[in-house]
Amino acid sequence: MTDFIPVFEPVFTEKEKEYLNDCIETGWIGSNGQYIKKLEKDFSKYCNQQFGSCVSNGSAALDVAIRAMKDLYKWEDFSEIIIPSFNIISAAQSCIYNKLKPVFVDAEPNTWNIDTTKIEEQITPKTKAIVVVHIYGLPSDMEPIVEIAKKHNLKIIEDSAQAHGQSYRGKKCGSFGDVSTFSFFTNKHVTCGEGGIVLTSDKELLDKINYYKNLCFTSNKFVHNDLGWNYRMSNLQAAVACAQLENIDKTIAKKRELGSIYQNMLKDIPAKLSVDKTDYANNHYWIFGIVIDKNVPINAKQAIMKMREENIETRPFFYPMHNQPVFKELGILDNKKREISENIYEKGFYIPMGMNLTLTTLEFISEKIHNLFK
């Protein structure tokens, strides 16, 4: 039996240790530390936004970003926010917590990103923003989205948690949003275990974000005019994220190499693979996904179990938001199907992309994936 092959494995340099030791030696481990400031400066610059605000994770980033926008732009309760149905729950949950209504748009069948041709049919006079999510490392098609947002006077919330360092037509992901959010979860191209950041070029919005993430403290300490959260990040987390950011080009190069090898090895299986490139971007492979063809009598759950028997970890795709039991119970759903999201959930899973994978291991994984179809 081969050793267990995890779906992700981060890589560190000596820099992470150096920065962490510096936190301890200087005594600065809290949210006022210098690595917090450095990360906010370096990461916003890297993404062509003016300001950054470190937070405790990517879900927290969406919570404060949406709360801050609702406050600054005076969105009424139950205003509508457009969100891809094929997505993690965070953005939709943020809407609920902020008394806004999430409205779900189906995925595009090849890229798995939001289907830009289906956005306008969901826009109503109550719509205030579009949450764009660059699914699995391939950017959403931003040009039509920006155009729709302009036409209908909508804000863009760019959830780039899966697209660190990725570009769309040469422009960095994270640079398109009125507000952009990132996660630094363990499996991300830039990680600190748990962490996140919100970027914006609007100083007023930044101030609101910093207010809501810090329990709505003001200079009149302990007197509260609003409710927020403690979503602050520690200097320890920022130290590691700073070191990771310095190494991002190498990380992306390695992920692209792995993606390219998989493309070649798996090109003959009866499945759609993560798209390698479109006319606007090259995939940077946050993950490598496989969606089994409809007519093949095996679904993702079965594939995942079979791979597990071979000691290969794989993961399911997102479960569509428009079918979530919790949203059914809240009564916020229409009865429309979003067939693409449903199909790619049913048939999709992703495979190991650890930074230390060897060619031998990749060949082993490929062999076992081929066996699924025998």
Add this chain to the structure above:
Amino acid sequence: MTDFIPVFEPVFTEKEKEYLNDCIETGWIGSNGQYIKKLEKDFSKYCNQQFGSCVSNGSAALDVAIRAMKDLYKWEDFSEIIIPSFNIISAAQSCIYNKLKPVFVDAEPNTWNIDTTKIEEQITPKTKAIVVVHIYGLPSDMEPIVEIAKKHNLKIIEDSAQAHGQSYRGKKCGSFGDVSTFSFFTNKHVTCGEGGIVLTSDKELLDKINYYKNLCFTSNKFVHNDLGWNYRMSNLQAAVACAQLENIDKTIAKKRELGSIYQNMLKDIPAKLSVDKTDYANNHYWIFGIVIDKNVPINAKQAIMKMREENIETRPFFYPMHNQPVFKELGILDNKKREISENIYEKGFYIPMGMNLTLTTLEFISEKIHNLFK
């Protein structure tokens, strides 16, 4: 001019570095790391509870603890939770976020803890729990509280964020609650910059806490029956907290030494000082507080400003919950005054308790405090 004297300064040993380097070398920085498990085990054992669940901070700890209890014990919406009015906003905010009503009890004038003689008058058939907060490091008087809780069938939520390693009649703070919460914020006796933990001896409650802090993920990944939060802690934070916990006896000894020096130096000023001991506990001085006598024509704000001019950082006391603008706006307040809380806010502030304070610096601080009354 003397160097700036901060109100807190943490102290680290070589252990923090060692554990952090281990995280990087092993590649385990996320919420599944070994220091998370170690901290949960060591900290719960230290506090005589069976289980621990690491979270991102002390406010997060209260959010998940209260959500988990509401779910497990089937508390109806708008059930009532008793909370000291003299407190940080977190517990009351958690109630609002969990559709529960916070009900505020005034402070006891000497210890600044909840006035146990005023709890029962606030109990109604809707009351479900009492949040006990050990204010500023001196335990609340647990015996009458436990008795009231038993008599009225109420749960105890023991917010021990200010009382790491403290004891009440020889029993550890954190051991009294059906659920107990701690913060590891920068200024705490055990710190990791940002962090927290929830303790309980109820396995079912632990499972709920772990569920709600992890976005309500289940084994059927990405299918959600409830809404939660991402309140996970990183292994980096846990590593530092583990090292800090090993050093807690020394930390407390040093804080008690500082407290005792201040008691002696400041005994003649027209003010109430943090109580050094009661019949049930010795103060362990999370902070050293001063409440200026009513008839002295200077309030806390003025004192803080004057101390700032001397380059000495001090901090205001909590602003009473029953006067918070945000709760007025939410319409959840009665019109009763809680005069003790109001007075200690008006007249109270706390002074430097950094771990590296020298006798010379303490004398300097004492001199400047005496000058306030000249």
